[in-house]
Amino acid sequence: xxxxxxxxxISIFYSFFIALxxxxxIIDAILPxxxxxxxxxxxxxxxxxxxxxxxxxxxxxxxxxxxxxDLDTSLLILQRSILIVTTTVLIFWGRDSFFIYKGLSSLGxxxxxxxxxxxxxKMIELSLKELERSKETLRARCFKPKxxxxxxxxxxxxxGVVTFKILQRSNVLAQSLKARGFRGEIASKLEVGFGxxxxxxxxxxxxxxxxxxxxxxx
Amino acid sequence: xxxxxxxxxLSYKIEDIALFENISLDVSHKEKxxxxxxNGSGKTTLLKIIAGLIKQSSGEIKIFHESMKNLNDxxxxxxxxGYLFQDSDDQFIAPTVLEDVAFSLVNMGLDKxxxxxxxxxxxxxxxxxxxxxKIVYRLSGGEKRIVALAGILVLEPKILLLxxxxxALDDGCKKRVQNILNSIDSSTIIVSHELDFIKKxxxxxxxxxxxxxxLIS
Numbered sequence: 180x181x182x183x184x185x186x187x188x189i190s191i192f193y194s195f196f197i198a199l200x201x202x203x204x205i206i207d208a209i210l211p212x213x214x215x216x217x218x219x220x221x222x223x224x225x226x227x228x229x230x231x232x233x234x235x236x237x238x239x240x241x242x243x244x245x246x247x248x249d250l251d252t253s254l255l256i257l258q259r260s261i262l263i264v265t266t267t268v269l270i271f272w273g274r275d276s277f278f279i280y281k282g283l284s285s286l287g288x289x290x291x292x293x294x295x296x297x298x299x300x301k302m303i304e305l306s307l308k309e310l311e312r313s314k315e316t317l318r319a320r321c322f323k324p325k326x327x328x329x330x331x332x333x334x335x336x337x338x339g340v341v342t343f344k345i346l347q348r349s350n351v352l353a354q355s356l357k358a359r360g361f362r363g364e365i366a367s368k369l370e371v372g373f374g375x376x377x378x379x380x381x382x383x384x385x386x387x388x389x390x391x392x393x394x395x396x397x
Numbered sequence: 398x399x400x401x402x403x404x405x406x407l408s409y410k411i412e413d414i415a416l417f418e419n420i421s422l423d424v425s426h427k428e429k430x431x432x433x434x435x436n437g438s439g440k441t442t443l444l445k446i447i448a449g450l451i452k453q454s455s456g457e458i459k460i461f462h463e464s465m466k467n468l469n470d471x472x473x474x475x476x477x478x479g480y481l482f483q484d485s486d487d488q489f490i491a492p493t494v495l496e497d498v499a500f501s502l503v504n505m506g507l508d509k510x511x512x513x514x515x516x517x518x519x520x521x522x523x524x525x526x527x528x529x530x531k532i533v534y535r536l537s538g539g540e541k542r543i544v545a546l547a548g549i550l551v552l553e554p555k556i557l558l559l560x561x562x563x564x565a566l567d568d569g570c571k572k573r574v575q576n577i578l579n580s581i582d583s584s585t586i587i588v589s590h591e592l593d594f595i596k597k598x599x600x601x602x603x604x605x606x607x608x609x610x611x612l613i614s
Contacts, residue, residue: 275492275532277492277493277532280492281492297490297491297492300492301489301490301534304534305486305534308534348487351482351484351487352487352490354445354450354451354487355482355487355488355489355490356490357449357450357475358448358450358475358478358480358482358488359480359488359490359500359501359504359548360475360476360501360504360505361490361500361504362504363504364503364504365490365491365496365500365503366491366496366499366500366503366509366512366513367491367496368493368495368496368513368530
């Protein structure tokens with residue numbers, strides 16, 4: 180697995196690098212392919228996940244083709260989105276939810292931004308737990324989801340309850356920060372290692388960028 | 398004997414309805430006090446008022462003989478007051494166990510490495526050093542409680558405020574928490590609805606009712 184600061188830097192750089200271009204080359208696919216190789220043991224799981232995400236991209240490209248009748252644009256949209264989504268999913272695959280906070284923190288972002296990302300992650304983590312708990316409650320109380328008004332009403336209540344609990348949680352978070360003497364400091368224990376995987380991934384991105392500059396300057 | 402906390406005629410109202418009225422209590426230096434009461438009797442609210450997290454409707458709180466006129470007055474005693482939240486998830490701030498235990502130390506101005514060292518020593522003391530790198534939200538209920546306690550005890554607070562420390566714990570974990578509480582040297586206020594748990598901690602017991610605090614034993 181690649182270290183958090185490099186993962187964040189590469190995912191941002193690669194996304195912009197691909198998104199802002201009108202021509203793509205085979206060399207652009209080396210990064211996602213390498214990442215796929217790094218995660219080769221979980222290939223089946225990743226493929227299923229990507230299939231779900233990219234099916235939506237395929238439908239989007241198909242709609243562009245059908246309505247605009249422009250095959251080149253729809254193919255470019257499809258290729259670009261697949262490259263960006265696949266690379267991002269693979270970079271963050273199997274990481275815990277605090278990975279982005281760790282990355283931002285070790286990249287030297289201001290404490291305010293880091294703590295904001297930490298608190299946002301904490302809220303997401305707790306909300307997901309809350310949602311899971313609500314789902315279990317519905318199951319335990321014999322709720323059978325249907326496509327009728329009663330089911331939608333229950334979904335509405337569920338949304339309301341989760342929102343209310345999140346608001347309550349954020350209020351308590353403020354109290355917790357006060358009780359624990361928060362003065363803007365969160366110490367991170369992360370030691371950023373730079374192994375062969377980091378070197379390989381960084382070299383591929385640089386190579387891709389140099390190739391692009393060479394093609395562009397010709 | 399010198400007092401750590403003085404509560405004088407404290408009342409708290411929610412929309413003109415009194416949750417409790419005219420409560421007075423003195424907690425001496427290193428004394429342990431337990432407050433029991435039914436659900437909704439205002440135990441947590443009382444503890445939050447003592448911790449300076451919410452404001453009372455009337456009455457006075459003194460910390461080390463100094464009157465706390467508003468919530469900001471508590472700031473200079475923040476390092477002396479340790480507050481254990483009822484739900485451990487509410488208390489956790491940093492992602493991993495070690496980082497969370499070190500959180501308050503770093504905010505009190507301690508060097509990062511020194512804070513981690515002290516936090517590690519606290520984990521060893523409570524025999525949870527194996528949890529050091531675990532994500533706090535994914536621990537079991539019992540582990541969360543001990544980690545939350547570690548995050549407070551690491552500061553060596555002079556006043557300890559514990560909200561339902563036995564919440565959702567099995568017998569083994571409860572015993573562990575009881576042993577930790579019995580070994581602590583700070584002035585302690587424990588609120589709980591579990592009389593059995595309180596009986597095993599060496600402390601004075603009070604019951605919180607709408608009319609005030611009644612001494613049980």
